[in-house]
Amino acid sequence: MSMHYVFLLPGQGSQKVGMGKDLYEAFPAARDAFHVVDDAVGAALSTLAFEGPADELTRTLNAQPALLAHSAAVWAVIRDAVGGRLAGAAGHSLGEFSAYHVAGTLELAAAARIVRRRGALMYEQGVQRPGAMAAILGVLTASIDDLCAQATTERGLVVPANYNSEEQVVISGEVAGVERAMELAKEAGAKRCLPLPVSGAFHSPLMAPAVDGLAAALNAEQWHTPSVPVVANVNAEPVADAHVARELLLQQLTAPVQWTRVMRTLAERHPDATFVEIGSGAVLTGLARRIAPSVKTTAVGTVAEVEKFLESVSQNS
16 A cells, blocks of 8 residues: 655744755756745745845744745655645644645745735734743643633733643743743743744734734635645644635634644544655654654655655655
């Protein structure tokens, strides 16, 4: 029996200077993908991804389409080899847009325009209403939801933003609320509480004023029925309808990323598939090993990794 594949698409924070450069130089299909994104956003994002500077690449409105471009470049190179063995997909935050590109729901140029606008809206809202995010690591003696509720009452709004694994949750909200929640988490046994270098309180109610702008960007593009289900960040349910995809991507702006549940859904639906993270880094591969240790995983983002993956696909045909 031939191997089937579930694709995982990384989100903001996975960017690094130099990402995708070797692919651009080695594969015409990858080069085309980077050019499509550059043209769609009207900026030389490929040059920024390849050469930096890092602080400019990290800006939300640049990081999001640059990460999309890298994932799309990998997909462009391996898509024909994978063929009909694509079984499902999911992406973390921004990566969910990349997942819908892999599933054929969004053409690459459309996805690039949306995520560029999304990044700009998120940055602008962060300027208008400054917020913070922090990663809480370790097993707590109290639920992170309860700690955030207590911190909200005492200091300022803070909510869980990313349920990344049982031992890693990111919180988001007003600066004072996040600081208080970090104090409470340490008292509840957190190993570490790390402030994140972000420009706003993403996946929190502080992003609500950006919803209308994102809705306009989503509605301006053409959407197609997904070729395979994409498991949504908001509810960890498989999505097979373009209208539902659009609605959930809009909700995702202010709702937490339920990544632990997403991975469990995928592992239950596709226990024998290989989970392939495509793009920059291997963050999601690492989380997959923690959440669903039984699944097979690999990360594909460089020329060497692409060649190794294509060889394995050929062997498992």
